[in-house]
Amino acid sequence: MIATEFHVLALQADQLVSEYKEGKLTADEYKELVQNMNMMQAISQDTANLEENIVYRNMIVNAINIATALA
Amino acid sequence: MRIFIAAISFVLLSGCTVIQPFIDKFTIAQFDENEYALVNKIRTVADLAGQRCDDQLTSKLYAKSLYHYGIELKNYSQYIPKNEQTKKPVELLYKMTVDVNDRYNKQETVSKTYCELKYKSIQQSAEMIQKAIGNRPRPSVW
Numbered sequence: 001m002i003a004t005e006f007h008v009l010a011l012q013a014d015q016l017v018s019e020y021k022e023g024k025l026t027a028d029e030y031k032e033l034v035q036n037m038n039m040m041q042a043i044s045q046d047t048a049n050l051e052e053n054i055v056y057r058n059m060i061v062n063a064i065n066i067a068t069a070l071a
Numbered sequence: 072m073r074i075f076i077a078a079i080s081f082v083l084l085s086g087c088t089v090i091q092p093f094i095d096k097f098t099i100a101q102f103d104e105n106e107y108a109l110v111n112k113i114r115t116v117a118d119l120a121g122q123r124c125d126d127q128l129t130s131k132l133y134a135k136s137l138y139h140y141g142i143e144l145k146n147y148s149q150y151i152p153k154n155e156q157t158k159k160p161v162e163l164l165y166k167m168t169v170d171v172n173d174r175y176n177k178q179e180t181v182s183k184t185y186c187e188l189k190y191k192s193i194q195q196s197a198e199m200i201q202k203a204i205g206n207r208p209r210p211s212v213w
Contacts, residue, residue, distance in 0.1 A: 012195075016188060024184040032170055033185065036192050039163045043196045046160040047203035050099075053156065054206050057099055061208070 009044065013037055100154040102207040109144040110204065113137060113164065114197035121190035124183045130190075131175040134168075137193065141168030160200050167193050 016037065020030045120133030145165040148158055171189050174181055 012188065012192065019184045019188070025182055026185075029174070029182060029185040032174065033188055033192075036167060036170070036189065039167060040192055040196050043160040043163050043199055046156065046163075047199045050156045050160075050203045051206055054099060054203075054208070058208065 009037065009040055012040075098153050099156065099207060100151050102204070102209050103151060106144070106148055106151070106157070107201065107204055109140060109147060110161075110164075110197050110201045113140045113144065113168070114194050114201060116140065117190045117194035117197060121187055121194060124186035124190070127180060130181070130186050133190075134171045134175040137168045138172035141165040157200070157204060160196075160203075164193070164196050164200060167196060 016025075016030070016033055019025055025033070116133055116137050120130055120137065123129045123133065141164060144161055148154055148161045151157075167189075171193065174185070174189075
């Protein structure tokens with residue numbers, strides 16, 4: 001997970017807890033939003049992995065293209 | 072040298088089974104503009120919905136609309152070859168749209184805080200997916 005996304009998630013988790021303490025959410029809504037945070041974390045991890053693979057894939061393709069051009 | 076020959080022989084004798092996971096990791100579906108557009112729709116609708124949390128009826132309509140786009144995206148992504156790495160986050164995003172639609176259907180009045188936080192998280196999740204799939208390699212023009 002990249003730092004910016006982690007920061008966004010941390011801020012949102014803080015907001016969620018404080019709003020619940022202030023009674024602005026029902027217990028059921030709070031429970032769903034906590035699950036939501038976990039899903040966001042998983043999405044963040046999955047997309048970071050995908051982006052990393054895209055970078056590696058591009059490096060491999062570039063290396064092959066350079067090698068082909070030199071051949 | 073003997074170890075090197077043994078390693079090469081092992082790879083050759085076992086066929087592609089050893090290197091296949093490595094190849095699979097880096098074979099990624101190409102950029103798909105329809106998939107990208109659907110994720111963008113979800114992000115945009117969630118953004119607009121988050122601005123209308125004072126109005127129950129409007130936010131309920133947005134929830135329904137998000138659910139439709141969510142299911143459309145899930146179905147669209149499902150059978151794109153080499154798209155495994157996108158399917159999982161897309162399914163999670165779909166689950167979020169199901170949850171918000173269910174909440175508006177079963178609960179008479181949804182709290183403004185729930186509305187704001189839920190739509191914000193859908194919008195941010197869609198943005199993360201959009202950023203990742205937007206970087207995918209474009210189809211070659213050659």
